Amino acid sequence: MTAARRATIEFLLDNLVWLMLIVVLIVFSLTVPHFFQFGIFTNILEQSTFVGVMAIGLAIVIISGNLDLSVESTAALSAMVTGLLFATQGIGLGLTLDPAWLLLPVSLGIAMLVGALIGFINGFFVVRVGMAAFIVTLASFIWVRGLVVAISGGRSAQRLPDAIRVVGTEDILGIPLLAWISIACFVIFSILMAKTPFGRYITLVGGNAEATYRAGINSNRILWSSFVVAGLLAGVAGWLLAIRTSGATANLGTGMLFNAFAAVVIGGISLKGGIGKLPGVYAGVLLLYSIHTAINLMGLPAHYTQVILGGLVLAAVLLDTLKLRLREKLL
Protein backbone atom coordinates (compact mmCIF):
# COMPACT_ATOMS: atom_id res chain seq x y z
CA MET A 1 0.00 0.00 0.00
CA THR A 2 1.30 3.43 -0.85
CA ALA A 3 1.93 5.98 1.87
CA ALA A 4 -0.60 8.35 0.32
CA ARG A 5 -3.40 5.80 0.33
CA ARG A 6 -2.57 4.75 3.83
CA ALA A 7 -2.69 8.39 4.95
CA THR A 8 -6.05 8.85 3.24
CA ILE A 9 -7.56 5.83 4.98
CA GLU A 10 -6.15 6.95 8.35
CA PHE A 11 -7.62 10.38 7.80
CA LEU A 12 -11.04 9.00 6.90
CA LEU A 13 -11.09 6.63 9.87
CA ASP A 14 -10.04 9.39 12.25
CA ASN A 15 -12.71 11.72 10.98
CA LEU A 16 -15.49 9.25 10.46
CA VAL A 17 -17.87 11.14 12.74
CA TRP A 18 -17.58 14.29 10.58
CA LEU A 19 -18.33 12.18 7.53
CA MET A 20 -21.38 10.78 9.32
CA LEU A 21 -22.50 14.29 10.28
CA ILE A 22 -22.29 15.46 6.66
CA VAL A 23 -24.16 12.40 5.39
CA VAL A 24 -26.86 12.78 8.04
CA LEU A 25 -27.28 16.50 7.29
CA ILE A 26 -27.62 15.79 3.56
CA VAL A 27 -30.10 12.97 4.13
CA PHE A 28 -32.20 15.09 6.50
CA SER A 29 -32.09 18.05 4.13
CA LEU A 30 -33.44 15.87 1.32
CA THR A 31 -36.01 13.90 3.28
CA VAL A 32 -37.20 15.94 6.26
CA PRO A 33 -39.51 18.82 5.30
CA HIS A 34 -38.34 22.31 6.35
CA PHE A 35 -34.97 20.95 7.55
CA PHE A 36 -32.85 22.72 4.96
CA GLN A 37 -32.96 26.26 6.34
CA PHE A 38 -30.30 28.57 7.72
CA GLY A 39 -32.40 29.03 10.86
CA ILE A 40 -32.49 25.29 11.51
CA PHE A 41 -28.72 25.02 11.23
CA THR A 42 -28.07 27.94 13.55
CA ASN A 43 -30.61 26.45 15.94
CA ILE A 44 -28.69 23.17 15.97
CA LEU A 45 -25.49 25.09 16.69
CA GLU A 46 -27.13 27.01 19.51
CA GLN A 47 -28.73 23.96 21.09
CA SER A 48 -25.41 22.14 20.99
CA THR A 49 -23.71 24.81 23.09
CA PHE A 50 -24.53 23.60 26.59
CA VAL A 51 -23.92 19.89 26.15
CA GLY A 52 -20.99 20.73 23.89
CA VAL A 53 -19.09 22.79 26.44
CA MET A 54 -19.80 20.18 29.10
CA ALA A 55 -18.70 17.35 26.79
CA ILE A 56 -15.26 18.94 26.31
CA GLY A 57 -14.49 18.56 30.00
CA LEU A 58 -16.00 15.10 30.15
CA ALA A 59 -13.93 14.05 27.13
CA ILE A 60 -10.71 15.30 28.73
CA VAL A 61 -11.38 13.30 31.91
CA ILE A 62 -12.20 10.20 29.86
CA ILE A 63 -9.09 10.56 27.70
CA SER A 64 -7.00 10.70 30.89
CA GLY A 65 -8.49 7.32 31.78
CA ASN A 66 -11.13 8.36 34.33
CA LEU A 67 -14.81 9.17 34.39
CA ASP A 68 -16.84 12.17 35.60
CA LEU A 69 -20.54 11.62 36.22
CA SER A 70 -20.89 14.85 38.17
CA VAL A 71 -20.65 17.39 35.32
CA GLU A 72 -24.42 17.75 34.97
CA SER A 73 -24.98 18.54 38.65
CA THR A 74 -21.95 20.82 38.67
CA ALA A 75 -23.41 22.79 35.78
CA ALA A 76 -26.71 23.03 37.65
CA LEU A 77 -24.93 24.34 40.76
CA SER A 78 -23.08 27.00 38.78
CA ALA A 79 -26.33 28.00 37.09
CA MET A 80 -28.09 28.20 40.43
CA VAL A 81 -25.33 30.27 42.02
CA THR A 82 -25.44 32.64 39.04
CA GLY A 83 -29.23 32.87 39.30
CA LEU A 84 -29.20 33.25 43.06
CA LEU A 85 -26.69 36.09 43.04
CA PHE A 86 -27.71 38.08 40.00
CA ALA A 87 -31.35 37.31 39.05
CA THR A 88 -33.82 40.00 40.05
CA GLN A 89 -36.94 37.91 40.67
CA GLY A 90 -37.82 34.76 42.58
CA ILE A 91 -35.07 33.82 44.99
CA GLY A 92 -32.54 35.96 43.10
CA LEU A 93 -30.67 38.47 45.26
CA GLY A 94 -30.30 40.85 42.33
CA LEU A 95 -26.74 41.97 43.08
CA THR A 96 -25.66 44.91 40.98
CA LEU A 97 -22.24 46.16 40.02
CA ASP A 98 -21.05 49.50 38.76
CA PRO A 99 -20.40 49.70 35.84
CA ALA A 100 -23.01 47.16 34.82
CA TRP A 101 -20.86 45.38 32.20
CA LEU A 102 -18.74 44.03 35.03
CA LEU A 103 -21.61 41.65 35.78
CA LEU A 104 -20.65 39.54 32.80
CA PRO A 105 -17.04 38.65 33.70
CA VAL A 106 -17.78 38.52 37.43
CA SER A 107 -20.70 36.11 37.05
CA LEU A 108 -18.69 33.95 34.65
CA GLY A 109 -15.75 33.94 37.03
CA ILE A 110 -17.93 32.86 39.93
CA ALA A 111 -19.58 30.11 37.87
CA MET A 112 -16.15 28.81 36.78
CA LEU A 113 -14.88 28.93 40.34
CA VAL A 114 -17.85 26.94 41.63
CA GLY A 115 -17.33 24.33 38.90
CA ALA A 116 -13.57 24.14 39.44
CA LEU A 117 -14.13 23.65 43.17
CA ILE A 118 -16.38 20.63 42.59
CA GLY A 119 -13.80 19.26 40.15
CA PHE A 120 -11.07 19.84 42.72
CA ILE A 121 -13.03 17.87 45.32
CA ASN A 122 -13.58 15.01 42.84
CA GLY A 123 -9.87 15.03 42.02
CA PHE A 124 -8.97 14.94 45.70
CA PHE A 125 -10.92 11.75 46.33
CA VAL A 126 -9.85 10.03 43.12
CA VAL A 127 -6.18 10.99 43.01
CA ARG A 128 -5.18 11.63 46.61
CA VAL A 129 -7.44 9.17 48.43
CA GLY A 130 -7.35 6.65 45.58
CA MET A 131 -11.07 5.97 45.27
CA ALA A 132 -12.70 4.82 42.03
CA ALA A 133 -13.73 7.76 39.86
CA PHE A 134 -17.06 6.12 39.12
CA ILE A 135 -18.12 6.11 42.79
CA VAL A 136 -16.64 9.50 43.66
CA THR A 137 -18.31 11.31 40.78
CA LEU A 138 -21.56 9.39 41.19
CA ALA A 139 -21.62 10.65 44.78
CA SER A 140 -20.93 14.18 43.53
CA PHE A 141 -23.68 13.80 40.94
CA ILE A 142 -26.07 13.20 43.83
CA TRP A 143 -24.81 15.57 46.54
CA VAL A 144 -24.18 18.51 44.23
CA ARG A 145 -27.71 18.25 42.85
CA GLY A 146 -28.88 18.01 46.45
CA LEU A 147 -26.99 21.20 47.19
CA VAL A 148 -28.74 22.92 44.29
CA VAL A 149 -32.13 21.95 45.70
CA ALA A 150 -31.04 22.93 49.21
CA ILE A 151 -29.73 26.42 48.44
CA SER A 152 -32.73 27.19 46.25
CA GLY A 153 -35.26 25.65 48.60
CA GLY A 154 -36.72 24.05 45.49
CA ARG A 155 -37.75 27.44 44.14
CA SER A 156 -36.39 29.25 41.10
CA ALA A 157 -34.53 32.44 40.27
CA GLN A 158 -35.74 34.47 37.29
CA ARG A 159 -34.76 37.43 35.17
CA LEU A 160 -31.05 37.95 34.90
CA PRO A 161 -30.06 41.56 34.23
CA ASP A 162 -29.68 42.57 30.59
CA ALA A 163 -25.95 43.12 31.05
CA ILE A 164 -25.57 39.36 31.41
CA ARG A 165 -28.38 38.35 29.07
CA VAL A 166 -26.72 39.90 25.99
CA VAL A 167 -24.76 36.67 25.66
CA GLY A 168 -27.99 34.78 25.05
CA THR A 169 -29.65 37.32 22.77
CA GLU A 170 -26.96 38.73 20.50
CA ASP A 171 -25.69 37.17 17.32
CA ILE A 172 -22.71 37.68 15.05
CA LEU A 173 -22.99 37.08 11.28
CA GLY A 174 -26.44 35.61 11.91
CA ILE A 175 -25.07 32.94 14.22
CA PRO A 176 -26.02 33.20 17.89
CA LEU A 177 -23.29 34.34 20.27
CA LEU A 178 -23.94 31.19 22.32
CA ALA A 179 -22.90 29.05 19.36
CA TRP A 180 -19.76 31.14 18.88
CA ILE A 181 -18.85 30.57 22.52
CA SER A 182 -19.06 26.80 22.19
CA ILE A 183 -17.09 26.92 18.94
CA ALA A 184 -14.45 29.05 20.67
CA CYS A 185 -14.29 26.59 23.57
CA PHE A 186 -13.79 23.70 21.16
CA VAL A 187 -11.07 25.53 19.24
CA ILE A 188 -9.21 26.57 22.39
CA PHE A 189 -9.35 23.17 24.02
CA SER A 190 -8.59 21.28 20.81
CA ILE A 191 -5.40 23.33 20.50
CA LEU A 192 -4.64 22.79 24.17
CA MET A 193 -5.02 19.02 23.77
CA ALA A 194 -3.13 18.72 20.50
CA LYS A 195 -0.35 21.28 20.87
CA THR A 196 0.62 21.70 24.51
CA PRO A 197 2.44 19.44 26.96
CA PHE A 198 -0.68 19.41 29.16
CA GLY A 199 -2.78 17.84 26.41
CA ARG A 200 0.02 15.47 25.47
CA TYR A 201 0.33 14.28 29.08
CA ILE A 202 -3.45 13.79 29.39
CA THR A 203 -3.28 11.40 26.43
CA LEU A 204 -0.12 9.66 27.66
CA VAL A 205 -1.45 9.19 31.20
CA GLY A 206 -4.65 7.75 29.73
CA GLY A 207 -2.57 5.31 27.71
CA ASN A 208 -0.12 4.10 30.36
CA ALA A 209 -0.03 5.94 33.68
CA GLU A 210 2.85 3.80 34.97
CA ALA A 211 5.04 4.74 32.02
CA THR A 212 4.42 8.46 32.51
CA TYR A 213 5.23 8.13 36.21
CA ARG A 214 8.50 6.41 35.34
CA ALA A 215 9.25 9.09 32.77
CA GLY A 216 9.09 11.66 35.54
CA ILE A 217 5.73 13.17 34.64
CA ASN A 218 3.65 14.09 37.66
CA SER A 219 0.74 11.94 36.52
CA ASN A 220 -1.31 12.59 39.65
CA ARG A 221 -1.25 16.32 39.02
CA ILE A 222 -2.34 15.72 35.43
CA LEU A 223 -5.25 13.51 36.53
CA TRP A 224 -6.29 15.97 39.21
CA SER A 225 -6.20 18.92 36.85
CA SER A 226 -8.35 17.03 34.32
CA PHE A 227 -11.09 16.91 36.95
CA VAL A 228 -10.66 20.62 37.68
CA VAL A 229 -10.90 21.42 33.96
CA ALA A 230 -14.04 19.27 33.64
CA GLY A 231 -15.61 21.08 36.59
CA LEU A 232 -14.60 24.45 35.24
CA LEU A 233 -16.16 23.74 31.84
CA ALA A 234 -19.29 22.34 33.49
CA GLY A 235 -19.40 25.66 35.34
CA VAL A 236 -19.26 27.54 32.05
CA ALA A 237 -22.00 25.29 30.63
CA GLY A 238 -24.16 26.04 33.68
CA TRP A 239 -23.56 29.76 33.34
CA LEU A 240 -24.59 29.62 29.68
CA LEU A 241 -27.67 27.60 30.61
CA ALA A 242 -28.67 30.15 33.24
CA ILE A 243 -28.31 32.92 30.66
CA ARG A 244 -30.34 30.99 28.11
CA THR A 245 -33.20 30.41 30.54
CA SER A 246 -32.63 33.80 32.20
CA GLY A 247 -32.44 32.22 35.62
CA ALA A 248 -32.24 28.83 37.20
CA THR A 249 -34.54 26.15 38.56
CA ALA A 250 -33.61 23.34 40.89
CA ASN A 251 -33.96 20.71 38.16
CA LEU A 252 -32.14 22.67 35.46
CA GLY A 253 -30.06 20.55 33.10
CA THR A 254 -31.40 17.15 34.16
CA GLY A 255 -30.50 14.54 31.55
CA MET A 256 -27.60 16.54 30.08
CA LEU A 257 -25.10 14.01 31.39
CA PHE A 258 -26.36 11.30 29.10
CA ASN A 259 -26.34 13.56 26.08
CA ALA A 260 -22.80 14.59 26.91
CA PHE A 261 -21.74 10.97 27.28
CA ALA A 262 -23.44 10.05 24.03
CA ALA A 263 -21.67 12.90 22.24
CA VAL A 264 -18.30 11.89 23.65
CA VAL A 265 -18.72 8.25 22.61
CA ILE A 266 -20.12 9.12 19.19
CA GLY A 267 -17.24 11.56 18.81
CA GLY A 268 -14.77 8.67 18.95
CA ILE A 269 -13.46 8.98 22.51
CA SER A 270 -12.72 5.51 23.87
CA LEU A 271 -13.95 4.87 27.41
CA LYS A 272 -10.76 2.90 27.93
CA GLY A 273 -8.85 6.16 27.90
CA GLY A 274 -6.05 7.61 25.83
CA ILE A 275 -7.92 7.63 22.53
CA GLY A 276 -9.92 10.32 20.77
CA LYS A 277 -9.79 13.95 19.75
CA LEU A 278 -11.91 16.92 20.72
CA PRO A 279 -13.06 18.06 17.25
CA GLY A 280 -14.72 14.65 16.91
CA VAL A 281 -16.68 15.37 20.09
CA TYR A 282 -18.03 18.58 18.58
CA ALA A 283 -19.15 16.61 15.54
CA GLY A 284 -20.76 14.15 17.94
CA VAL A 285 -22.72 16.91 19.67
CA LEU A 286 -23.83 18.39 16.36
CA LEU A 287 -24.88 14.96 15.12
CA LEU A 288 -26.89 14.40 18.29
CA TYR A 289 -28.76 17.70 17.98
CA SER A 290 -29.29 17.32 14.24
CA ILE A 291 -31.14 14.11 15.01
CA HIS A 292 -33.06 15.80 17.85
CA THR A 293 -34.11 18.54 15.47
CA ALA A 294 -35.09 16.16 12.69
CA ILE A 295 -37.25 14.15 15.09
CA ASN A 296 -38.95 17.35 16.24
CA LEU A 297 -39.57 18.47 12.66
CA MET A 298 -41.02 15.13 11.67
CA GLY A 299 -43.44 15.48 14.55
CA LEU A 300 -42.51 12.18 16.13
CA PRO A 301 -43.39 11.89 19.80
CA ALA A 302 -40.43 13.01 21.93
CA HIS A 303 -40.24 9.55 23.50
CA TYR A 304 -38.74 8.18 20.32
CA THR A 305 -35.79 10.53 20.67
CA GLN A 306 -34.41 8.52 23.56
CA VAL A 307 -34.79 5.22 21.72
CA ILE A 308 -32.99 6.61 18.71
CA LEU A 309 -30.22 8.23 20.75
CA GLY A 310 -29.66 5.03 22.69
CA GLY A 311 -29.39 3.15 19.43
CA LEU A 312 -26.98 5.79 18.15
CA VAL A 313 -24.66 5.35 21.13
CA LEU A 314 -24.67 1.61 20.61
CA ALA A 315 -23.93 2.11 16.93
CA ALA A 316 -21.07 4.44 17.80
CA VAL A 317 -19.41 1.88 20.05
CA LEU A 318 -19.93 -0.78 17.42
CA LEU A 319 -18.39 1.52 14.85
CA ASP A 320 -15.39 2.03 17.10
CA THR A 321 -14.81 -1.73 17.21
CA LEU A 322 -15.27 -1.98 13.45
CA LYS A 323 -12.84 0.87 12.90
CA LEU A 324 -10.20 -0.95 14.90
CA ARG A 325 -10.65 -4.11 12.82
CA LEU A 326 -10.62 -2.16 9.60
CA ARG A 327 -7.42 -0.42 10.64
CA GLU A 328 -5.75 -3.73 11.41
CA LYS A 329 -6.82 -5.12 8.06
CA LEU A 330 -5.91 -2.11 5.93
CA LEU A 331 -2.83 -0.73 7.61
Place this chain on the structure above:
Amino acid sequence: MPEKQPLLKLESICKHFGAIEALRGIDMEIDRGEVVALLGDNGAGKSTLVKIISGGLRPSSGRIVMEGEPQEFASPAEAKAAGIETVYQDLSLCTNADVVANFFMGREITRRYFGIPVLQERAMEAVVAQAMADGGTNIPSLRTNVEHLSGGQRQAIELNRFVHWGGKLVLLDEPFAALGVEQTRRGLEMIRHVAARGIGVVVITHIMAQAFQVADRIVVVRHGQVAGDVRTDETTTDQVIDMITGGSLSGAGKGRE
Protein backbone atom coordinates in the same frame (compact mmCIF):
# COMPACT_ATOMS: atom_id res chain seq x y z
CA MET B 1 39.16 14.07 46.70
CA PRO B 2 35.95 14.15 44.68
CA GLU B 3 37.56 12.51 41.62
CA LYS B 4 37.97 9.27 43.52
CA GLN B 5 34.35 9.02 44.53
CA PRO B 6 32.42 6.33 42.68
CA LEU B 7 29.48 7.44 40.56
CA LEU B 8 27.03 5.46 42.63
CA LYS B 9 27.60 3.72 45.91
CA LEU B 10 25.05 1.54 47.67
CA GLU B 11 25.61 1.07 51.38
CA SER B 12 23.89 -1.86 53.10
CA ILE B 13 20.59 -1.43 51.26
CA CYS B 14 17.79 -3.44 52.86
CA LYS B 15 14.23 -3.79 51.70
CA HIS B 16 11.49 -5.81 53.26
CA PHE B 17 7.89 -6.21 52.20
CA GLY B 18 6.10 -7.14 55.39
CA ALA B 19 7.90 -10.17 56.74
CA ILE B 20 9.64 -10.91 53.45
CA GLU B 21 13.19 -9.68 53.21
CA ALA B 22 13.87 -8.98 49.55
CA LEU B 23 17.22 -7.30 50.08
CA ARG B 24 19.45 -7.96 53.07
CA GLY B 25 22.25 -5.43 52.97
CA ILE B 26 23.48 -4.78 49.45
CA ASP B 27 26.83 -3.03 49.07
CA MET B 28 28.08 -2.15 45.62
CA GLU B 29 29.72 0.57 43.60
CA ILE B 30 29.52 1.70 40.01
CA ASP B 31 32.10 3.95 38.38
CA ARG B 32 31.78 6.35 35.50
CA GLY B 33 32.12 4.59 32.16
CA GLU B 34 31.83 1.18 33.76
CA VAL B 35 29.45 -1.56 32.66
CA VAL B 36 28.26 -3.76 35.49
CA ALA B 37 26.20 -6.87 34.85
CA LEU B 38 23.82 -7.72 37.64
CA LEU B 39 23.14 -11.44 37.70
CA GLY B 40 21.04 -13.61 39.91
CA ASP B 41 18.39 -16.27 39.95
CA ASN B 42 14.69 -15.45 39.76
CA GLY B 43 13.61 -13.84 42.99
CA ALA B 44 17.15 -13.00 44.04
CA GLY B 45 16.23 -9.34 44.40
CA LYS B 46 17.64 -7.83 41.18
CA SER B 47 14.45 -6.07 40.13
CA THR B 48 13.85 -4.74 43.64
CA LEU B 49 17.37 -3.34 43.64
CA VAL B 50 16.82 -1.65 40.27
CA LYS B 51 13.56 -0.12 41.49
CA ILE B 52 15.32 1.29 44.54
CA ILE B 53 18.10 2.87 42.48
CA SER B 54 15.60 4.27 39.96
CA GLY B 55 13.33 5.79 42.61
CA GLY B 56 10.37 3.44 42.19
CA LEU B 57 10.82 1.99 45.68
CA ARG B 58 12.38 3.39 48.84
CA PRO B 59 14.84 1.22 50.77
CA SER B 60 13.84 0.11 54.27
CA SER B 61 17.34 1.02 55.39
CA GLY B 62 20.73 1.80 53.89
CA ARG B 63 22.12 4.69 51.89
CA ILE B 64 22.37 5.60 48.22
CA VAL B 65 25.34 7.85 47.60
CA MET B 66 25.65 9.46 44.19
CA GLU B 67 28.91 11.28 43.44
CA GLY B 68 29.56 11.58 47.16
CA GLU B 69 26.13 13.02 47.93
CA PRO B 70 23.64 10.91 49.88
CA GLN B 71 20.40 10.72 47.92
CA GLU B 72 16.84 9.76 48.75
CA PHE B 73 14.68 9.29 45.71
CA ALA B 74 10.98 9.65 46.47
CA SER B 75 9.96 9.11 42.84
CA PRO B 76 11.43 8.19 39.45
CA ALA B 77 11.27 11.89 38.62
CA GLU B 78 13.82 12.64 41.35
CA ALA B 79 16.14 9.84 40.30
CA LYS B 80 15.90 11.09 36.73
CA ALA B 81 16.72 14.61 37.86
CA ALA B 82 19.85 13.20 39.51
CA GLY B 83 20.82 11.64 36.16
CA ILE B 84 19.59 8.07 36.47
CA GLU B 85 17.86 6.62 33.39
CA THR B 86 16.04 3.30 33.50
CA VAL B 87 14.89 0.89 30.82
CA TYR B 88 12.36 -1.41 32.41
CA GLN B 89 11.70 -5.05 31.68
CA ASP B 90 8.01 -4.40 30.99
CA LEU B 91 8.42 -1.55 28.57
CA SER B 92 7.45 1.96 29.59
CA LEU B 93 5.75 3.04 26.40
CA CYS B 94 2.35 4.59 25.83
CA THR B 95 1.08 2.53 22.93
CA ASN B 96 -1.71 5.02 22.20
CA ALA B 97 0.82 7.68 21.23
CA ASP B 98 3.30 7.92 18.36
CA VAL B 99 7.03 7.22 18.42
CA VAL B 100 7.98 10.88 18.81
CA ALA B 101 5.66 11.40 21.78
CA ASN B 102 7.10 8.34 23.48
CA PHE B 103 10.69 9.29 22.80
CA PHE B 104 10.23 12.72 24.35
CA MET B 105 7.87 11.67 27.14
CA GLY B 106 8.25 14.25 29.90
CA ARG B 107 10.96 16.23 28.07
CA GLU B 108 9.09 17.75 25.14
CA ILE B 109 10.64 20.57 23.18
CA THR B 110 8.36 23.56 23.58
CA ARG B 111 8.29 27.18 22.61
CA ARG B 112 6.27 29.75 24.50
CA TYR B 113 3.70 31.82 22.70
CA PHE B 114 2.13 34.40 25.03
CA GLY B 115 3.39 32.36 27.95
CA ILE B 116 1.75 29.14 26.73
CA PRO B 117 4.15 26.29 25.99
CA VAL B 118 3.53 24.83 22.55
CA LEU B 119 4.94 21.49 21.38
CA GLN B 120 7.52 21.78 18.59
CA GLU B 121 6.63 18.62 16.68
CA ARG B 122 8.98 19.12 13.75
CA ALA B 123 12.01 19.77 15.89
CA MET B 124 11.20 16.70 17.97
CA GLU B 125 10.64 14.50 14.95
CA ALA B 126 14.01 15.51 13.52
CA VAL B 127 15.76 14.56 16.77
CA VAL B 128 14.01 11.19 16.90
CA ALA B 129 14.79 10.46 13.25
CA GLN B 130 18.47 11.15 13.92
CA ALA B 131 18.52 9.02 17.08
CA MET B 132 16.80 6.12 15.29
CA ALA B 133 19.19 6.34 12.37
CA ASP B 134 22.18 6.35 14.75
CA GLY B 135 20.82 3.27 16.47
CA GLY B 136 20.24 1.51 13.17
CA THR B 137 16.54 1.14 13.92
CA ASN B 138 14.18 1.14 11.01
CA ILE B 139 10.68 2.34 11.78
CA PRO B 140 8.55 3.20 8.73
CA SER B 141 6.87 6.26 10.20
CA LEU B 142 7.69 8.06 13.41
CA ARG B 143 4.08 9.23 13.45
CA THR B 144 2.73 5.68 13.80
CA ASN B 145 1.25 4.84 17.15
CA VAL B 146 3.44 2.43 19.06
CA GLU B 147 0.60 -0.11 19.23
CA HIS B 148 1.19 -0.85 15.53
CA LEU B 149 4.88 -1.69 16.08
CA SER B 150 6.50 -5.03 16.82
CA GLY B 151 8.01 -6.01 20.15
CA GLY B 152 11.51 -5.57 18.79
CA GLN B 153 10.76 -2.11 17.43
CA ARG B 154 9.29 -1.09 20.77
CA GLN B 155 12.36 -2.23 22.65
CA ALA B 156 14.54 -0.44 20.13
CA ILE B 157 12.69 2.79 20.87
CA GLU B 158 13.42 2.38 24.57
CA LEU B 159 17.08 1.63 23.92
CA ASN B 160 17.51 4.57 21.58
CA ARG B 161 15.78 6.72 24.13
CA PHE B 162 18.32 5.93 26.83
CA VAL B 163 21.24 6.30 24.44
CA HIS B 164 19.98 9.73 23.49
CA TRP B 165 19.22 11.05 26.98
CA GLY B 166 22.11 9.30 28.70
CA GLY B 167 22.33 11.08 32.02
CA LYS B 168 25.00 9.80 34.39
CA LEU B 169 23.85 6.28 35.14
CA VAL B 170 21.72 3.92 33.07
CA LEU B 171 19.86 0.92 34.45
CA LEU B 172 18.77 -1.73 31.96
CA ASP B 173 16.40 -4.41 33.24
CA GLU B 174 16.47 -7.37 30.82
CA PRO B 175 16.81 -5.02 27.86
CA PHE B 176 17.10 -7.62 25.11
CA ALA B 177 14.20 -9.90 25.99
CA ALA B 178 12.30 -9.13 22.78
CA LEU B 179 15.20 -8.53 20.41
CA GLY B 180 16.50 -10.66 17.57
CA VAL B 181 20.11 -11.71 17.18
CA GLU B 182 21.23 -8.77 15.06
CA GLN B 183 19.35 -6.25 17.18
CA THR B 184 20.86 -7.73 20.34
CA ARG B 185 24.34 -7.33 18.88
CA ARG B 186 23.50 -3.70 18.13
CA GLY B 187 22.12 -3.29 21.64
CA LEU B 188 25.32 -4.57 23.20
CA GLU B 189 27.33 -2.23 21.01
CA MET B 190 25.09 0.61 22.15
CA ILE B 191 25.90 -0.19 25.75
CA ARG B 192 29.64 0.00 25.14
CA HIS B 193 29.12 3.17 23.17
CA VAL B 194 27.20 4.76 26.05
CA ALA B 195 29.80 3.64 28.60
CA ALA B 196 32.54 5.15 26.43
CA ARG B 197 30.84 8.51 26.99
CA GLY B 198 31.58 8.14 30.70
CA ILE B 199 28.15 6.96 31.69
CA GLY B 200 27.82 4.17 34.22
CA VAL B 201 25.70 1.24 33.03
CA VAL B 202 24.02 -1.49 35.04
CA VAL B 203 22.64 -4.37 32.95
CA ILE B 204 20.40 -7.00 34.41
CA THR B 205 20.33 -10.17 32.40
CA HIS B 206 19.75 -13.87 32.59
CA ILE B 207 22.04 -14.64 29.72
CA MET B 208 25.56 -15.36 30.87
CA ALA B 209 27.12 -14.89 27.44
CA GLN B 210 25.76 -11.35 27.19
CA ALA B 211 27.13 -10.48 30.62
CA PHE B 212 30.60 -11.65 29.67
CA GLN B 213 30.40 -9.96 26.30
CA VAL B 214 29.51 -6.51 27.53
CA ALA B 215 30.35 -6.10 31.22
CA ASP B 216 33.54 -4.95 32.93
CA ARG B 217 32.37 -6.37 36.20
CA ILE B 218 29.80 -8.94 37.27
CA VAL B 219 27.83 -8.59 40.49
CA VAL B 220 25.82 -11.60 41.59
CA VAL B 221 22.85 -11.21 43.90
CA ARG B 222 21.66 -14.25 45.82
CA HIS B 223 18.97 -14.29 48.50
CA GLY B 224 19.05 -10.51 48.73
CA GLN B 225 22.79 -10.26 49.31
CA VAL B 226 25.82 -9.74 47.10
CA ALA B 227 27.16 -13.22 46.55
CA GLY B 228 29.98 -12.16 44.30
CA ASP B 229 31.57 -9.07 42.78
CA VAL B 230 34.23 -9.93 40.22
CA ARG B 231 35.95 -8.45 37.20
CA THR B 232 34.78 -10.16 34.03
CA ASP B 233 38.31 -10.93 32.87
CA GLU B 234 39.19 -12.55 36.19
CA THR B 235 36.42 -15.09 36.29
CA THR B 236 34.81 -17.87 34.33
CA THR B 237 31.25 -18.83 33.50
CA ASP B 238 31.43 -21.78 35.86
CA GLN B 239 32.49 -19.62 38.76
CA VAL B 240 29.64 -17.19 38.14
CA ILE B 241 27.11 -20.01 37.89
CA ASP B 242 28.38 -21.31 41.21
CA MET B 243 27.82 -17.88 42.71
CA ILE B 244 24.31 -17.65 41.32
CA THR B 245 23.26 -21.08 42.50
CA GLY B 246 25.29 -21.08 45.70
CA GLY B 247 27.11 -24.22 44.61
CA SER B 248 30.38 -22.82 45.84
CA LEU B 249 31.69 -19.49 47.04
CA SER B 250 35.04 -19.85 45.34
CA GLY B 251 34.79 -16.66 43.32
CA ALA B 252 33.06 -14.55 45.95
CA GLY B 253 34.86 -11.66 47.43
CA LYS B 254 37.33 -11.30 44.61
CA GLY B 255 37.85 -7.68 43.81
CA ARG B 256 36.13 -6.53 47.00
CA GLU B 257 37.64 -4.80 49.96
